[in-house]
Every structure is written in structure tokens, then in C-alpha cells.
Amino acid sequence: MYKYLDELEAKSIYIIREAYNRVDPMCMLWSIGKDSTALLWLVRKAFLGRVPFPLVLLDTGMEMQEVYDFRDNLIKEWDLNCINHMCPPEEDMDQTLPPATRSAMRKTEGLKSLLREHNFKGVIAGIRRDEQGLRAKERVFSPRTIDGNWDFKDQPPEFWDQYKTEFPEGAHLRIHPILHWTELDIWRYTQRENIPCCELYFARKDKKTGKMMRYRSLGEKNITFPVESPASNIEEIIHELETTNTSERAGRSMDKETEDSFERLRAAGYM
Amino acid sequence: MSAEPAIKIVKQDKAKRKQSTGKQQLRVVIVGHVDHGKSTLIGRLLYDTDSLPEGKVEEIEAICKRRGTDVVEWSFVLDAFQAERDQAVTIDSTQIWFSTDNRDYVIIDAPGHREFLKNMISGAAAADAAILVVDGAEGVQEQTRRHAYLLHLLGLQQIAVVINKMDLVNHDTEAFENVSREVREYLGSIGVTPRFIIPISARNGDMIASRGESMGWYSGKTLIEVLDSFENAALPVSRPLRFPVQDVYRFQGKRIIVGRVESGILRKGDRLMFSPGNEEATVTSLEVWPEDDDKVEARPGEAIGITLDQRLFVERGHIGSHTKNPPMLSNVFRASIFWLSQKPLKVGNSYKIRFGSHEAMVTVQSIDKVIDTQDLADQSDKSEVKRNTVAEVTLRARDLLPIDPYSDNERLGRIVMYQGYDIAGGGVISMEGYADQRRRKAPKSENIHKVEHLLNHDVRAKRAGHRGGVFWFTGLSGSGKSTLAMAVEKALFEKGFSTYVLDGDNIRHGLNRDLGFSPKDRSENIRRIGHVAALMADAGLIVLSAFISPYRADRRRARAAAGEKYNELYLAADLDICEKRDPKGLYKKARAGEIKDFTGIDSPYEKPENPEMIIDTARQDVETCVEQIVAYIERQVALGDLSDDGKDKEQVLDYVV
Structure with missing residues (x-):
């Protein structure tokens, strides 16, 4: 089924193994969403069932309960080593930012304190080019300054699967093994490989309105909203995506607050 | 507008x-x-x-x-x-x-x-x-x-x-x-x-x-x-197999070599050769997860793992191929490059290059052409290649590199050049005007024939009064190899035997002066010693070799070189004892991280599986050990019936602890 996924999968495995060989110590951000869970599956493929580096949840305490439950089950079932890293409180954020962007900034700051604490040289993240215009500009091995800043105007060249993996002391690398996948690819792969995913992605009847609603993208309680959709299983989600024109992050308010909210977040070190 | x-x-x-x-x-x-x-x-x-x-x-x-x-x-x-x-x-x-x-x-x-x-x-x-x-x-x-x-x-x-x-x-x-x-x-x-x-x-x-x-x-x-x-590029399935090693994992006792098949098809049971070391082994399994016994072949683009039937020195950067169509070996090649760095590329400068997973340092030997893309004219100034220009250059490496020109292999025939931390340029390889140097490395030429001596070993043995033989002492550093070899040599000499010790230092100062301590060089070191020992034994000498020689594959080659004259003597003393002895202070340095890849500390020692003799140097004193070894050697080199193969298996058992 979907033979083309083999090519995407092989490319991701190659990148993951390359990162593991070149970057040490390293961790992987696991947001518990569909992308990073599919990525986790690819990591297990790369290391023949193992996960040879820690997983990290940047926890704001604001994830939905279903997300926490899903995480706890999978940690048990797959015997995972997961660091639950608490992000600094919202009061500490730049108060000039709009509320949802401010909330996302907590994760950015959480990531910085994680790096300080564990001295990680590399962070694997499950972002994709098709999610957002800015992410489309990303490199597979993407350098960050010591403050986590991203210099998108002067990125290193990257071609022929040869990556820039060495950096001066203090900088760190973001590694993006599923950059070349699309939302639809992820769902087709999740279906094909039978990868577990959080129940929030499937449509449920909203008690107030009676409408069928589901989350297309998972984020914190206060800044992520379900969209109207009848898709209540993976097959229906795939069918929906094959025909929709609505963007994936439609339920994410931080992307819309101002024209450049997301850009400001990314430049400051957001995923 | x-x-x-x-x-x-x-x-x-x-x-x-x-x-x-x-x-x-x-x-x-x-x-x-x-x-x-x-x-x-x-x-x-x-x-x-x-x-x-x-x-x-x-x-x-x-x-x-x-x-x-x-x-x-x-x-x-x-x-x-x-x-x-x-x-x-x-x-x-x-x-x-x-x-x-x-x-x-x-x-x-x-x-x-x-x-x-x-x-x-x-x-x-x-x-x-x-x-x-x-x-x-x-x-x-x-x-x-x-x-x-x-x-x-x-x-x-x-x-x-x-x-x-x-x-x-x-x-x-x-x-x-x-x-x-x-x-x-x-x-x-x-x-x-x-x-x-x-x-x-x-x-x-x-x-x-x-x-x-x-x-x-x-x-x-x-x-x-x-x-x-338009069409998608066809997968290079019919090209010769190239499997660059990306990493080597050790999972649950299994040694898994991972990499991506860049061209050709890799199948379970294939005989593979790894360049530039040129060692060969057979693929025993393809490793994927979830486990799949039906996985018996991998095609271009697939990222897989394999296991081999022998423990070879295979590391990141080696290129696996079939034995028939390996990459060329060369320390010089041409490249058409584009240059992206602010600092111009100059003749005499050295740069790190990568192709596949292979990394090497190269020096710019010459800039042969600097091309103006406007009119395609060759520029007269060939001292450097400036940013955003294209050029043809000749690059020289210190070691032989496993090379495929771009015309043969699009995926491996291209290099990326680094300057400091940064990717500074890239280009495609041409071998035009340069020959494959693989023969120099492993002369498989049909024009080399073994010369038949007019004298055979039996005649020489009769004259000397004893046969020649290779007595290969192996064990950890500090297990007593040199001490025992020197003492045994003296004892044999005094008894009238012609004998000689091959020891690390006397070989590394001369014959193997060009070799370092990388796994590849260590392997080559042992290979040469194995052949020298075999020649000396054939000449009638009792050769005592004293090298850690930690890998079975290397010892197997030494055995193959000397044939039935080879005897493996395992000096059994465990790491604790050897580290306590530490006669040269090397363990201390290794523990402090001053010496890398030290056998027993951060590099493995593979115990012999079937040695001719095991000597317990942990519990026996030197004299007892020397006596045992001399007695064993005397039996092995005795003239006896010259048609007999000379090995005394029953006696050997006495010495197995």
C-alpha cells in the first residue's frame, strides 16, 4: 500500500542514523502528536526496535488530558525513556506578544532551559515543510545559535544528503528527519504501519452544538481548537485530506495573530 | 510593474x-x-x-x-x-x-x-x-x-x-x-x-x-x-552494488552494519568486499524492524542493516561492493566543482571532502580550468577559485580512496567540500587520465606467478636439524607475550635451534613504518607480519611473534599465510591482572583517555576459539610457562617422519587449562 512511502521512510531513517552518528548527546522532542509519534516509529525502525536517546516532552501543563494519557500508555507499552521537562510560567514571557504566541514562547523557553540543563548538542524535531511557509524554508540539519536563534537569511547550503554536522561550542543543531513528508503522507503511513495515535484526532460529537468535531493538529488547551469534520477513523481522515482545501494549522491561533507571529516565534527558537 | x-x-x-x-x-x-x-x-x-x-x-x-x-x-x-x-x-x-x-x-x-x-x-x-x-x-x-x-x-x-x-x-x-x-x-x-x-x-x-x-x-x-x-529518475538497479557503511551497531551481541544501498542490489548470501580495506565476507542476514525473515534483498535507496559471517574491520566510510565490480582505488582524481565560500579555493590548500559516508582530506594539486559561465571562456588566473565560480581541479589525498567517477555512479561520483565547519563547495568526480590503483594495493594480476624453489622445506629442515614454524603469541597487553617470547627464544637458541622473535617495535620501526594505529592500519600491520613470519618459517626458522593481534580475522589470515606451520599460543591472563601489571604504564594512560582504541579498554580483544595452546600466565610463573612452551615447540619442529604433518594434537590437550 502506498509504495511511495518506502522512499520517504528510507530517507528519514538515513537522516536519523546520520544524526545519531554525528551528534552526541542528542534528544528527540516528542509532542505526542501524530507527526512526532510517526517519527518515533521511524527511530525504532532505524535502530531495530530501540530508541537510543531520550525523548523529551516540553510540558506546559496545558496539554489535553487525552494527550497525557496517550503518552503514559505508550511509554509503558514501548518501554520509552521520556524526560518530562516543565516550561517556565506564562508570566515570565514577553507581555507584548499576543496571547497564543506568548503561550508558544513558553515552549521555546522550555527548550532553552532543557538544552542548558542537559547540554544536548542536537535536538530531533518532527516538523514538516508543508505545515507552514516558514518551515518550508528549513534545512534537515539546521543550526541554532547558543540562544536558540535561527538565522534564516544565512542558512548553510545542504545538498546531496551531505549535512553540516559540526559547530562551534555552544551552538546546537535541530534535526528534521520528516521535513519532506506531508500531512497526508503521515496519515497514510500511520495507517499502513498501524502506528497508535491520540483519540483527539478522531471526530466526536460536540455536546453543545451537536456537530462532529476533531483536532487536526494537537496543541495546548487554550490555543488549539477542533475543526468541524465527520472523520472518525484514519481511513476517513485520509479521505478528508485528499479532498480538503483547509490548512492543517487552521485550529492553531498563534499562526494568525499577526502576519509575522510565527516568524517571530521561529527566529527566537520555536520548533 | x-x-x-x-x-x-x-x-x-x-x-x-x-x-x-x-x-x-x-x-x-x-x-x-x-x-x-x-x-x-x-x-x-x-x-x-x-x-x-x-x-x-x-x-x-x-x-x-x-x-x-x-x-x-x-x-x-x-x-x-x-x-x-x-x-x-x-x-x-x-x-x-x-x-x-x-x-x-x-x-x-x-x-x-x-x-x-x-x-x-x-x-x-x-x-x-x-x-x-x-x-x-x-x-x-x-x-x-x-x-x-x-x-x-x-x-x-x-x-x-x-x-x-x-x-x-x-x-x-x-x-x-x-x-x-x-x-x-x-x-x-x-x-x-x-x-x-x-x-x-x-x-x-x-x-x-x-x-x-x-x-x-x-x-x-x-x-x-x-x-x-517528465519522468522520475530510474533507480540504478543494474549498476554495480555500492553500499557505503553509515555506522556499525552492536545490539545484543549482533554486529550490524548499517547503510544505504546507493546502486545495485544487495542480497542475503552475497559475497561483499569493503573498500579501501579490501576485506571480504558473506552477508548472513538483512536486518530490519519489525523483524522480517523474508527480507532477502535491498534495492537502491533502501536504508538497511546487514550482518556478516566474519568479523571484518568495517567502519563508517567503507564502501561495500560485490567482489567483481568494486570501486576504483586512487589517491588522485579530477573534479568539476562549484565554489560557495567567501574564502577562495587555492592550490596547496587542504579541504575535507565527503562522498557517500566516506570522508577524507584532500589537497588541491592544481586548478586546471576556471570557467566564466557567461562566455564559457577559460580564465587565465588559475591561482584560485573565487566564490560563486565553477572550475576544474585536481585533488590529491594521502590515502587511497574508493572512487567511482560520476559517469559510472551519479550518487557516489560527487563530492561535497568543507572548509572549517562549513560546506564550501561541491562537484563531480572524473577519473579521466588517472588509472585505478587497486592493483597496487592487492596485486591480483595474472602476470605474477609463484616462483618454484629448487629446494623444499624438508631439505632445509634436514640441514638445520629442525623444522621451521610460526608460533603466534596472542593476548592482552601485559599478558606476557614479549617476556615469554624473549625467554623462549633464548632457551631454544641455547639448545641449538635457529629462532627469531618478531616484536612490535622492531617491525614498526622498519617494515611497517608507514602504518599508524587505526583499525585499518592495525589490520595491515598484522597482515604483513603474518606473511613475513610465514616466509621466515619456510626458510627454516622458528619464528616467535609477539603481538596483541586482537582480532580473529587477522589471526586467521596469519594462519592462512603459514599454513600448517602456524601455531596459536593464547596467553590467558584476564584484564584485571594485566592492568595491575601494566609494565609500560599504558593502561593508566588509556584509562585517562590519553590513548584511544586501547585493547581491553575501549577496543575489543577476541579470545582465540581454537588455539593450539593456552598458557595460564596469570597463575604460573615465567619459568613454568617457558618450559611448557619450549617443550611444545620442540615437539612441533622435530624432524621425525618428514612426511608427517607434525602436529601433535593429543599433547596439546595437556596444556589446555
Whole structure:
């Protein structure tokens, strides 16, 4: 089924193994969403069932309960080593930012304190080019300054699967093994490989309105909203995506607050 | 800005949006001179194929209004960065997905600004096909030539040229013909034949998805029809196998060599050779997860793991092949390169290069050509290659590299060059004028014949009064190899035997002066000693060799060289005891990290599985050990019946602890 996924999968495995060989110590951000869970599956493929580096949840305490439950089950079932890293409180954020962007900034700051604490040289993240215009500009091995800043105007060249993996002391690398996948690819792969995913992605009847609603993208309680959709299983989600024109992050308010909210977040070190 | 009226946006029926086909994608790079309309073309392609997300068209309209223009700027679709909108140029390569009825596409937008060449290469290097955008009014410009030349250097074969902004030249057929001729002439001069030249108007959407009404004189394909006619690159299955080693994992006692098959097919049971070490072994399994016993072959592109039937020195960078068609070995090669670094490439400078997973240092021996992409003239100044230029250079490495020229293998025949931490350039390898040096490394020439001696070993043995033999002492550092070998030599000599000790230092000072302590060099060190010992034994000497020789595979080769004259003596003393003895203070240094790859500490020792003799040097004193060994050797080298093979298996058992 979907033979083309083999090519995407092989490319991701190659990148993951390359990162593991070149970057040490390293961790992987696991947001518990569909992308990073599919990525986790690819990591297990790369290391023949193992996960040879820690997983990290940047926890704001604001994830939905279903997300926490899903995480706890999978940690048990797959015997995972997961660091639950608490992000600094919202009061500490730049108060000039709009509320949802401010909330996302907590994760950015959480990531910085994680790096300080564990001295990680590399962070694997499950972002994709098709999610957002800015992410489309990303490199597979993407350098960050010591403050986590991203210099998108002067990125290193990257071609022929040869990556820039060495950096001066203090900088760190973001590694993006599923950059070349699309939302639809992820769902087709999740279906094909039978990868577990959080129940929030499937449509449920909203008690107030009676409408069928589901989350297309998972984020914190206060800044992520379900969209109207009848898709209540993976097959229906795939069918929906094959025909929709609505963007994936439609339920994410931080992307819309101002024209450049997301850009400001990314430049400051957001995923 | 054109004087064209604002485009009317017709609302599309949502149900019409193309479904992603689930087939293999075609990656298309769009290049061309700045302001020739690349981003506009992409915006238009997305719009015409109904690939824009809901609300995007309205969003763009709103942005255009805010910026005080009624004309829809399709390029805003891509310009996700605030900074870009302000500068009105595309900063980085961007990837965008769309689908036609036939196929899924990824468009890679490459910027036209000169200083952003590295981004253009980052984009174009990943493409299956290219669209070269040329302004119908301006014609071929500097970037048009440069980009076309780079497409050629990057090996792109499927190129479509679009002559854009036909609306600005009144859709004139003559204007189209003139620019077409100009493009054809330049491309022809670099050996590129464009598959299609299409007149378009990206702004109005003519000849992109639909033909429009303005250019009835053109009877060729629209751009979408052209794209649909392009093909994905065929997998190089019929090329010789190349399996560059990416890493070696040790999981649950298994040693798994991981990598990606770059060409050919790798099958379970295949005999593989790893270059440049040239060691061979057989593939015993293909390792994937979840486990799959039916997985018996891997094709180009697959990232897999394998296990071998022997423990070879295989490490990241080695290239696995079949024994028949290995890569060439050479320490010198030519490359056509593009240079991206601020600091020019200079003759005599050294750079790190990578191809596949192989990394090496090379020195620029000469700059043979510096090419001006404008007129393709060879520049007279050949002392350096400046940023954003292309050149032909000769590179020399210290060691032999496993090389495939680009003409034989597109994936491994290209190098990336590093300067400090940064990727500074790249290029494709040519071996023109240079020979494969593999023979020098492993003379398999049919012109070398073993010379038959007129004297045989028996005659020599009779004269000496004893046979020759190799007595191979192996064990950890501090297990007593040198001490015992020297004492045994003295004892044998005093008894009238001709004997000689081969020890680390006396060999490394002379014969093996060129070898270091990398796994590869260590292996070569032992290989040479094995052969020297065999020759000396054949000459009638009792050779005592005292080397850690930690790997079974190396000892197996030494045994193969000396044949039945080989005897393995395992000095059994465990690490604790050896480390306590530490006669040369080496363990201390290894523990402190001053010595790397020290056997027993951070490098393995593989105990002999079936040694001729095991000596317990932990519990016995030196005298007892010497007595045992001398007694054993005397029996092995005794003349006895010269037709007998001489090995005394029953006696050996006495010494097995």
C-alpha cells in the first residue's frame, strides 16, 4: 500500500542514523502528536526496535488530558525513556506578544532551559515543510545559535544528503528527519504501519452544538481548537485530506495573530 | 510593474481540488534570472491546479490591498517571510506541493539573486527536472546562464524552458523565436538540449494549465503537459552494488552494519568486499524492524542493516561492493566543482571532502580550468577559485580512496567540500587520465606467478636439524607475550635451534613504518607480519611473534599465510591482572583517555576459539610457562617422519587449562 512511502521512510531513517552518528548527546522532542509519534516509529525502525536517546516532552501543563494519557500508555507499552521537562510560567514571557504566541514562547523557553540543563548538542524535531511557509524554508540539519536563534537569511547550503554536522561550542543543531513528508503522507503511513495515535484526532460529537468535531493538529488547551469534520477513523481522515482545501494549522491561533507571529516565534527558537 | 489590469480571480469549485495521487512525486526546481517571474509562475501553478489552501487567495488579495496595489502578486504565496516581502526577492529555496491529474509534484523555488547561489544549489541538487524561466522582453541574462550551467553540472537532464511575460511583448511570435534562439545557442554550447521551450504568461495564466487565447500561434504543449511528460529518475538497479557503511551497531551481541544501498542490489548470501580495506565476507542476514525473515534483498535507496559471517574491520566510510565490480582505488582524481565560500579555493590548500559516508582530506594539486559561465571562456588566473565560480581541479589525498567517477555512479561520483565547519563547495568526480590503483594495493594480476624453489622445506629442515614454524603469541597487553617470547627464544637458541622473535617495535620501526594505529592500519600491520613470519618459517626458522593481534580475522589470515606451520599460543591472563601489571604504564594512560582504541579498554580483544595452546600466565610463573612452551615447540619442529604433518594434537590437550 502506498509504495511511495518506502522512499520517504528510507530517507528519514538515513537522516536519523546520520544524526545519531554525528551528534552526541542528542534528544528527540516528542509532542505526542501524530507527526512526532510517526517519527518515533521511524527511530525504532532505524535502530531495530530501540530508541537510543531520550525523548523529551516540553510540558506546559496545558496539554489535553487525552494527550497525557496517550503518552503514559505508550511509554509503558514501548518501554520509552521520556524526560518530562516543565516550561517556565506564562508570566515570565514577553507581555507584548499576543496571547497564543506568548503561550508558544513558553515552549521555546522550555527548550532553552532543557538544552542548558542537559547540554544536548542536537535536538530531533518532527516538523514538516508543508505545515507552514516558514518551515518550508528549513534545512534537515539546521543550526541554532547558543540562544536558540535561527538565522534564516544565512542558512548553510545542504545538498546531496551531505549535512553540516559540526559547530562551534555552544551552538546546537535541530534535526528534521520528516521535513519532506506531508500531512497526508503521515496519515497514510500511520495507517499502513498501524502506528497508535491520540483519540483527539478522531471526530466526536460536540455536546453543545451537536456537530462532529476533531483536532487536526494537537496543541495546548487554550490555543488549539477542533475543526468541524465527520472523520472518525484514519481511513476517513485520509479521505478528508485528499479532498480538503483547509490548512492543517487552521485550529492553531498563534499562526494568525499577526502576519509575522510565527516568524517571530521561529527566529527566537520555536520548533 | 506591468500595465495589465488586475486579474479577476474566479472562485473555483472546491470539489475540483486535485487529490494527491499517492504515486511517486516529481521534484521540479524553478530557476532563472532575478525578476524573470519564478515566484509568480509558482503562485500561478498552485492556483491553476487548485492546490492553494482555502482562504489563501483572499489572504493574498488582502495583503496586496494593504500594500496599496490592486494587482494580485502571485509571488506572495511563497513569500512567507516578512523580510522577503519587503525586499521583494526570494531569500531561500522553498518547497511547495501540488498535484495534477497524473502525478504529485514538489516545486523547489530557487532564488535568482547572485549571493544566494548556495540556496539555489541546495534546491536544484534535489530535483528530478528543471524549469528555466526567461523573461520574453529581457532575454538571456547573467543568472540565466549561470543557473543553466549549474543545472548541467548538477546532472539535471530534464529541462523545460519557459519564455515568460509574453504579455509584455504583445504575445509576439517573433519575440518568442528570438529569445528561444538565444537560449538554445547557450544551452547548446554547454551540451544541453532543452526538451521544450514554451511561451507563457504567468501573470495571466496562459500556456500554464490552460492555453489561453493570446498565443494561438503556439501549437506545443502547455507547461503542465510538459511536466506530466517528465519522468522520475530510474533507480540504478543494474549498476554495480555500492553500499557505503553509515555506522556499525552492536545490539545484543549482533554486529550490524548499517547503510544505504546507493546502486545495485544487495542480497542475503552475497559475497561483499569493503573498500579501501579490501576485506571480504558473506552477508548472513538483512536486518530490519519489525523483524522480517523474508527480507532477502535491498534495492537502491533502501536504508538497511546487514550482518556478516566474519568479523571484518568495517567502519563508517567503507564502501561495500560485490567482489567483481568494486570501486576504483586512487589517491588522485579530477573534479568539476562549484565554489560557495567567501574564502577562495587555492592550490596547496587542504579541504575535507565527503562522498557517500566516506570522508577524507584532500589537497588541491592544481586548478586546471576556471570557467566564466557567461562566455564559457577559460580564465587565465588559475591561482584560485573565487566564490560563486565553477572550475576544474585536481585533488590529491594521502590515502587511497574508493572512487567511482560520476559517469559510472551519479550518487557516489560527487563530492561535497568543507572548509572549517562549513560546506564550501561541491562537484563531480572524473577519473579521466588517472588509472585505478587497486592493483597496487592487492596485486591480483595474472602476470605474477609463484616462483618454484629448487629446494623444499624438508631439505632445509634436514640441514638445520629442525623444522621451521610460526608460533603466534596472542593476548592482552601485559599478558606476557614479549617476556615469554624473549625467554623462549633464548632457551631454544641455547639448545641449538635457529629462532627469531618478531616484536612490535622492531617491525614498526622498519617494515611497517608507514602504518599508524587505526583499525585499518592495525589490520595491515598484522597482515604483513603474518606473511613475513610465514616466509621466515619456510626458510627454516622458528619464528616467535609477539603481538596483541586482537582480532580473529587477522589471526586467521596469519594462519592462512603459514599454513600448517602456524601455531596459536593464547596467553590467558584476564584484564584485571594485566592492568595491575601494566609494565609500560599504558593502561593508566588509556584509562585517562590519553590513548584511544586501547585493547581491553575501549577496543575489543577476541579470545582465540581454537588455539593450539593456552598458557595460564596469570597463575604460573615465567619459568613454568617457558618450559611448557619450549617443550611444545620442540615437539612441533622435530624432524621425525618428514612426511608427517607434525602436529601433535593429543599433547596439546595437556596444556589446555
